[in-house]
Amino acid sequence: MAFVMRKLFVNLKNVNKCRKLCLFVQSKRLQAVRYCGAIHLHSIEDNKINHRYFHTTKVLNKTVAFKLSDIGEGIREVVIKEWFIKVGDKVQQFDNICEVQSDKAAVTITSRYDGVITKIYHEVDQTALVGQPLVDIDLDSTPDEESSSDSDTENEVEVSKTQSQTTQKVKVLTTPAVRRIAAQFKVDLGTINPSGRNGRILKEDVLAHLNISADKSNEIPSALSVEAKPMPISIGSVKIEEILEDKIVPITGFTKAMVKSMTEAMKIPHFGLSDEYDVTKLVESRESLKVIAQERGVKLTYMPIIIKASSLALTAYPVLNSSLDAACENLTYKANHNIGIAMDTPNGLVVPVIKNVQHKTILDIARELNILQEKGTKGQLGLNDLSGGTFTLSNIGIVGGTYAKPVIVPPQVSIGALGKIQVLPRFNSEGEVTKSHILTVSWSADHRVVDGVTMARFSNALKQYLEDPYKLLLDI
Numbered sequence: 001m002a003f004v005m006r007k008l009f010v011n012l013k014n015v016n017k018c019r020k021l022c023l024f025v026q027s028k029r030l031q032a033v034r035y036c037g038a039i040h041l042h043s044i045e046d047n048k049i050n051h052r053y054f055h056t057t058k059v060l061n062k063t064v065a066f067k068l069s070d071i072g073e074g075i076r077e078v079v080i081k082e083w084f085i086k087v088g089d090k091v092q093q094f095d096n097i098c099e100v101q102s103d104k105a106a107v108t109i110t111s112r113y114d115g116v117i118t119k120i121y122h123e124v125d126q127t128a129l130v131g132q133p134l135v136d137i138d139l140d141s142t143p144d145e146e147s148s149s150d151s152d153t154e155n156e157v158e159v160s161k162t163q164s165q166t167t168q169k170v171k172v173l174t175t176p177a178v179r180r181i182a183a184q185f186k187v188d189l190g191t192i193n194p195s196g197r198n199g200r201i202l203k204e205d206v207l208a209h210l211n212i213s214a215d216k217s218n219e220i221p222s223a224l225s226v227e228a229k230p231m232p233i234s235i236g237s238v239k240i241e242e243i244l245e246d247k248i249v250p251i252t253g254f255t256k257a258m259v260k261s262m263t264e265a266m267k268i269p270h271f272g273l274s275d276e277y278d279v280t281k282l283v284e285s286r287e288s289l290k291v292i293a294q295e296r297g298v299k300l301t302y303m304p305i306i307i308k309a310s311s312l313a314l315t316a317y318p319v320l321n322s323s324l325d326a327a328c329e330n331l332t333y334k335a336n337h338n339i340g341i342a343m344d345t346p347n348g349l350v351v352p353v354i355k356n357v358q359h360k361t362i363l364d365i366a367r368e369l370n371i372l373q374e375k376g377t378k379g380q381l382g383l384n385d386l387s388g389g390t391f392t393l394s395n396i397g398i399v400g401g402t403y404a405k406p407v408i409v410p411p412q413v414s415i416g417a418l419g420k421i422q423v424l425p426r427f428n429s430e431g432e433v434t435k436s437h438i439l440t441v442s443w444s445a446d447h448r449v450v451d452g453v454t455m456a457r458f459s460n461a462l463k464q465y466l467e468d469p470y471k472l473l474l475d476i
Contacts (some may be wrong), residue, residue, distance in 0.1 A: 063118060065133035066097070066111065071383075075102045077129050079252045080122045081379075084176045085135070089117045096176045097135065100128065101253040101347070105383045115139040127252070174201040181206050255348050264410045269447045273455050274403055277439040277463050279421060285469045293363060303341070303395060304366040305472070306418065309465035311337045311357040312475050314391060317458040321390050323411040324449055331449060340389035340409065341369065344399075345376040351409060352381055353389040361476070393418065402440045413446040414455070439466070 068078065078100035085097055091111045099108050119136035122128050172189040178201055182189050185206075192209045194201040251259060279302075286302060293300035314321045314337050322333045337358045340351040352372040354365060375381045392412060396404050397420035404417040419440035426436040441462075445455045465472040 062115075062139045063136050064113060064115075064139060066113065066135050066137050067133050068100075068109070068128050068130050070130050071102065071107050075130065077127050078102045078107070080124055080126055080128055081106065082124065083120065085117050085120075087117050087120060091115065091117060091137070101379075105381055105386050106347075106379050107382070109134065111137070113137050113139055125252075172201060173199055175203075178203050178206055185210055253347060258349055261409060262407060265407045268408050268410065270405075270408065270444050271447045271452060271455075272405055273443040273445075273452065273459060275441050275459050275463065277441060277466050278426065278436050279439045279466050280435075280437045282466050282469050283421070283437045289362075293366065296363065298363055298366050299370055300363075300366050301369075302421070303393075304362050304369055305469075306462075306466065307339055307341070307354065307357060307365050307369075307393065308360075308362050308476065309462055309472055310339060310391070310393065310416070312465060312472070313458050313461040315358065316461055317454060319450060319454060320414045320445070320458055322413055322449065323390070324413060324446065325411070328448065334390040336390070338388050338390045340392040341372070342392060342394035343373065343376045345379065345381075347379050350376055350381060350386060351389060351392060352376060352385045353387065355388060392416070397421065397439075404442045406442060406444045408444055408446060413449045415444050417442040417444075 071078075079102075080098055081101045082099045083097075084095075084099070085091060091097070092114050093111055095111045097109045097111050099106060101107075115137040117135055118138050121133050121135065128134060173194070173196070174189060179189070181187075181203065182192075187206060187209060189201055189206075192201055192205050195205050196202045282302070282305065286300070286305065290300045318333050319331075321337060322331050324331055336356050338353050338355045339357050340353045342349060342351050352375070354360075354368050354372070357365060360368075372381070372385060375385065389409065390412060392406075392409050392415040394404070394406050394415065394417045396417050400420055401417075402419040402422070404419070406415045406417040408415050419442070421437050421439045423435055424438045425433050426438070428434045441459065443455055443459060465475075
């Protein structure tokens with residue numbers, strides 16, 4: 001029997017597709033071999049059958065740690081802003097796991113596996129490091145693993161196949177917001193006819209399935225309505241002394257990015273230049289152009305016109321569209337005019353970038369600026385929206401300022417701040433006092449690269465375009 005066992009385990013190396021091996025041994029001699037899922041030895045001696053079991057099925061580790069991968073731009077840590085899942089939820093590939101906020105942009109993390117969430121490593125507003133686990137996912141078992149390992153008849157195999165087919169789910173393409181609406185109204189997304197691209201279910205599809213309008217999609221029907229009755233209230237005077245405590249808030253997200261960039265910026269030797277532009281003709285022209293832009297579905301402000309005029313002035317003075325390396329040995333003249341626009345958003349100060357302004361029309365710039373402003377309000381600006389800037393403009397006039405001392409965004413060499421357009425009295429060429437629309441501007445430049453004369457000439461070139469829009473039209 002010992003010899004047979006040694007031969008058996010040697011030959012097991014050639015058994016690849018079986019999970020159970022059943023052997024019948026009689027009088028210490030191999031009599032028959034049958035595959036049935038585990039090693040089953042029958043030793044028949046003296047009309048007695050002795051059973052021995054040797055299981056060869058591999059133990060699979062079904063739970064994997066889903067780690068935060070490198071999202072580029074040198075980002076090493078992020079802050080968890082929102083979880084789209086919870087422990088026990090079933091996820092599929094490309095389903096949204098969470099939204100994270102780095103010091104440069106907001107990024108949505110999607111799943112790379114199909115399975116069930118078993119553990120969440122971080123709470124909201126906690127910091128997660130690149131390469132560290134975000135969640136644990138219990139992977140879905142394969143069809144072979146779902147079938148019963150103890151079945152050795154055709155009927156049992158057919159039953160296991162039927163069960164695996166009934167439990168198989170159809171993948172539904174949609175967004176987390178649509179899934180929340182479906183869960184709120186207890187709607188099976190598999191029963192909804194999709195109208196989006198590649199079979200994606202849109203919010204309108206769910207609302208159409210529920211026979212409700214979009215403006216009532218956020219209303220939850222109440223099972224019980226109670227009418228409130230007025231009650232008599234006795235008014236008394238009570239003095240409450242509130243005890244205030246200091247509040248400690250960690251620096252994260254865009255605020256952390258601003259701390260880093262401004263710390264580097266203050267190493268640059270700044271110099272400033274301020275001026276006033278009489279933009280009365282620009283105000284009149286914009287009133288006419290605004291109507292035409294609205295007919296084309298575009299909201300036109302002064303900013304797209306100023307951005308385009310700045311690009312034309314940068315063409316004449318390219319040193320203002322350059323960058324200086326850390327060793328102060330090389331100056332790179334940028335080929336494209338990627339103009340950043342400083343914005344105040346709920347997440348803090350951000351500078352989204354409109355790229356290749358020199359090749360775009362004023363309407364193209366206005367469309368892109370409107371999209372960036374909407375993304376900034378919703379906190380949806382990505383890395384591509386915030387990177388690659390070569391020149392920056394800050395419109396402080398939106399909140400009512402006039403003059404400012406803007407700080408350069410490294411590695412750029414100049415920045416401008418636009419004040420509020422005010423109606424002020426001014427003397428015309430004939431010495432008469434007239435009503436004028438005055439725009440105040442403030443410039444800062446890196447004095448290691450840019451001198452005051454160059455900055456003043458650039459400002460004068462921009463001033464000509466804004467004070468006489470017809471010159472702007474000739475050079476576009």
